[in-house]
Amino acid sequence: MEKKEVIYNGESVRIFGTDVPEEVLLCFTDNITAFNKIKKAVIAGKGRLNAGIAAMIFRILEGNGIRTHFIRQVSPTELLCCRLDVIPIEIIVRNVIAGSMAARLGLKEGIVPEEPVIDLCYKNDDLCDPLINDCHAVALGLATARELERIYGMSRRINDVLKPLFAAKGISLVDFKIEFGRLPSGEIILADEITPDNARFWDSESGERYDKDRFRRDMGKVGDAYRIIYDKVSEIAGSI
Ligand code: 5GP
Numbered sequence: 001m002e003k004k005e006v007i008y009n010g011e012s013v014r015i016f017g018t019d020v021p022e023e024v025l026l027c028f029t030d031n032i033t034a035f036n037k038i039k040k041a042v043i044a045g046k047g048r049l050n051a052g053i054a055a056m057i058f059r060i061l062e063g064n065g066i067r068t069h070f071i072r073q074v075s076p077t078e079l080l081c082c083r084l085d086v087i088p089i090e091i092i093v094r095n096v097i098a099g100s101m102a103a104r105l106g107l108k109e110g111i112v113p114e115e116p117v118i119d120l121c122y123k124n125d126d127l128c129d130p131l132i133n134d135c136h137a138v139a140l141g142l143a144t145a146r147e148l149e150r151i152y153g154m155s156r157r158i159n160d161v162l163k164p165l166f167a168a169k170g171i172s173l174v175d176f177k178i179e180f181g182r183l184p185s186g187e188i189i190l191a192d193e194i195t196p197d198n199a200r201f202w203d204s205e206s207g208e209r210y211d212k213d214r215f216r217r218d219m220g221k222v223g224d225a226y227r228i229i230y231d232k233v234s235e236i237a238g239s240i
Contacts, residue, residue: 001018001019001020001023001025001080002018002019003016003025004016004018004019005017007024011029011031011032011033011040012028012033012046012050013026013027013028014026014027014029015027017083018080021083022082022083022184023071023081023082023083024081024082024083025074025078025079025080025081026078026079026080026081027077027078028046028047028048028050028051028077028078028079029046029047029077030043030044030045030046030047031046032046032197032212032215032222034212034215035216036125039215039216041222043215043222043223043226045223045226045227046222046223046226047076047077048076048077049195049223049226049227049229049230050195050196050197050226051073051076051077051079052230052233052234053193053194053195053226053229053230053233054070054079054193054194054195055070055073056233056234056236056237057162057193057194057195058070058079058190058193059237060161060162060165060237060240061158061161061162061190063240064157064161066157066158066161067187067189067190068189068190068191069081069082069084069181069189069190069191079193082183082189084181084182084183084189084191085181085182086179086180086181086191087142087143087147087151087179087180087182087188087191088122088123088124088142089120089121089122089137089142089143089151089179089180090120090122090129090177090178090179091118091119091120091151091155091177091179091180092118092119092120092121092175092177093116093117093118093155093156093158093159093175093176093178094113094116094117094118094119095112095113095116095159095163095172095173095174095175096109096110096112096172096174096175096200096202097110097111097112097117098110098174098175098200099175099200099213101117101119104131116156118152118155118156119131120132120134120136120137122136122137122140122142123179134148147182147188150188151180151188154180154190155178158178158190158194159173159176162176162194165236165240166201166232166236168236169232169235169236170203170204170205170232171201171202171203171204171210171229171232172201172202172203172204173200173201174199174200174201175199175200176194176199176200177192177198178192178194178198179191179192180192195226195229196210196211196212196225196226196229197211197212198212199211200213201229209225210225210228210229211225211229
């Protein structure tokens with residue numbers, strides 16, 4: 001497999017074309033950013049930890065019948081994936097109120113809603129990924145109503161698979177952000193990894209945070225937190 005042109009030059013993940021037109025290479029870096037890239041740093045070893053976490057979670061999801069873009073891990077920091085037409089909608093699944101939802105609605109972090117909350121955001125850096133609803137998504141031509149139905153169904157299913165697995169290891173899966181893409185056949189599959197960069201993980205007992213909030217909120221020990229989640233996901237992967 002040959003690495004070719006850069007397709008997406010993200011801070012924490014760079015995507016390259018390969019000699020196989022239907023495949024791309026996701027390269028995880030040690031860079032970390034927050035607040036639309038205003039805050040930046042390097043966390044040594046984060047790329048390896050996130051690539052490992054992402055690969056293990058993709059395997060768990062695939063094992064539960066959820067189609068993802070993951071093909072295989074080709075190096076400690078690189079995953080080979082299917083090339084997709086990525087839908088520019090960020091789906092945020094929330095099991096516990098935190099972050100922007102708490103701030104926007106004046107709620108205390110930690111409230112557990114009766115049902116998971118699902119937010120849609122328009123993926124657009126210039127607009128700072130605004131919150132949208134289904135009608136906006138259809139009006140903007142981002143996805144059809146039928147595709148949204150599938151996206152909601154898959155998002156709930158992903159949560160239903162992962163939440164109890166983390167809970168059994170003493171970790172509350174507070175929320176996560178995912179994206180979906182279309183295969184040439186039109187089938188919609190998961191196009192995004194789940195790592196402490198785009199999910200919140202809290203210790204179920206102490207409430208300690210093991211995710212990017214440690215960086216956003218200057219809490220320190222960011223790398224240690226990512227390592228804890230890597231170890232938890234390894235235990236989960238080893239036990240199923
Ligand atoms: P919030 O909307 O509360 O800031 O974020 C909810 C969840 O989605 C958090 O786990 C957060 O890390 C993730 N998230 C939201 N927006 C983005 C984004 O633009 N990039 C990444 N990597 N994660 C995001």
